Amino acid sequence: MTTRIGLVGAGFIxxxxxxxxxxLDDVRVVGVADPQLERAEQLAARAGARAHPGWQQLLDAEELDALYVCVPPHGHGAVEEAAVDRGLPLFVEKPLATDLATAERLAARIESAGLLTAVGYHWRYLDTLEHARELLAASPARMVLAAWLDKAPRVPWWSWQEQSGGQTVEQATHLFDVARVLVGEVVGGAAVGSRSGSAPGDILDVTTAALTFDTGAVGSFSNSCLLPRGHRIGVELVAPGLGLWLTEHQLVVSDADGERTLDRQVDPIAAEDRAFVAAVRGEGDDVRAPYAEALRTHRLVSAVAAAAAGDGVVELAQPAGVPA
Ligand SMILES: NC(=O)c1ccc[n+]([C@@H]2O[C@H](COP(=O)([O-])OP(=O)(O)OC[C@H]3O[C@@H](n4cnc5c(N)ncnc54)[C@H](O)[C@@H]3O)[C@@H](O)[C@H]2O)c1
Structure with a gap:
């Protein structure tokens, strides 16, 4: 039986x-929606799908088994609600929204509908992350240093707070998500940020946070979009007798045996798509970041971003891993 997928947002991701x-076998993207219709048409042509100028037309015209929502952060809300109304399993790209209130509202609706969901925190599918997790099980992390030092992506919405939520929420969120997997839940801390005004937009262009985890581990998280290209993007972990440096492509392990570099063996985006489709088809149970789990990461980045833009105090209503 073919699984029919609709795709909303015909951009990069x-x-x-x-x-x-x-x-994938027995999977077809049957419709693609984008208000920039020519983008929808180009992408649809790659899959033999039909193009639509909006998600409403896509949902009205196509028989779907699942919906991918790949819109910019400010585009979330009504499209997910329409999917909930139709009982359509949802794959949503991160971040869940620019703000926390939208994500909390959608999470509550998804939860009460019992909808199958997955969110694009694809680092969770890195085989190297799994290896790091195994090593840390024997020697838990005491410190994490995370950095996302990069250029501003060349999409029109990215540098505007109202449209992207800012770099911590939009981009560095992957690193906070990885830290939640490898270290534990953040219980509090402090964050600062500022903006030089040297680039277009209005987001903070440097942000740094010092956080405490429920395990007693401590962490620093820094991000900047002032650089001409990707400079340093990853998570460093310090544990007794063990140092790790995890990027999207590699894991460097330093332990009593010396230092070794492991290249990833899987494409994590392909892996998350396989896992979601298998769950939709009732053939698998390996969705690693359903909406409720992604919400915990979104609560954390929202608290850090608010602190950096405000009084500096990272306030979490409860540890980010505890359901509301
Ligand atoms: N998981 C990852 O590593 C990863 C990588 C890149 C992007 N993303 C995320 O994916 C999202 C999109 O990023 P992108 O780089 O593809 O952006 P993009 O600007 O390349 O594409 C977004 C597309 O969505 C369309 N769009 C906007 N509002 C829409 C709406 N209401 N309905 C349908 N289409 C709409 C735009 O016209 C545009 O074509 C962002 O949230 C980004 O963070 C995730």
Whole structure:
């Protein structure tokens, strides 16, 4: 039986998902929606799908088994609610929204509908992350240093607070998510940020946070978009007798045996797509970041971003891992 997928948002990441879904047996992207219709048409042509100028037309015209939502952060809300109303399993790209209130509202609706969901925290599918997790099980992390030092992506919405939520919420969120997997839940801390005004937009262009975890571990998280290219993007972990440096591509391990570098063996975006589709088809149970789990990461980055833009205190209503 063919699984029919609709794709909302025909940009960079929509294209990545369309290409990886197109390699799966018995899966078809049947419709692509984007208000920039020519983008929808180009992407749809790659999969033999139909193009639509909006998600409403896509949902009205196509028989779907699941919906991918790959819109910019400010585009979330009504499209997910329409999917909930139709009982359509949802794959949502991170971040869940620019703000926390929208994500909390959607999470409550998804929870009460019992909808199958997955969120694009694809680092969770890195085989190297799994290896790091095994090593840390024997020697738990006492400190994490996370950095996302990069250029501003060249999409029109990214540098505007109202449209992206800022770099911590939009981009560095992957690192906070990894830290939640490898270290534990953040219980509090402090954050500062500022903006030089040298680039277009209005987001903070440097942010740094010092956080405490429920395990007693401590962490620093820094991000900047002032650089000409990707400079340093990853998570460093310090544990008794063990140092780790995890990027999207590699894991460097330093322990009593010396230092070794492991390249990833899986494409994590393809892996998350396979896992979501298998769950939709009732053939698998390996969705690693359903909406409720992604919400915990979104609560954390929202608290850090608010602190950096405000009084500096990272306030979490409860440890980020405890359901409301
Ligand atoms: N998981 C990852 O590593 C990863 C990588 C890149 C992007 N993303 C996320 O994916 C999202 C999109 O990023 P992108 O780089 O593809 O952006 P993009 O600007 O390349 O594409 C977004 C597309 O969505 C369309 N769009 C906007 N509002 C829409 C709406 N209401 N309905 C349908 N389409 C709409 C735009 O016209 C545009 O074509 C962002 O939230 C980003 O953080 C995730």
């Amino acid at each position: 929509g294209g990545r998902h369309l290409d990886s879904l197109s390699t």
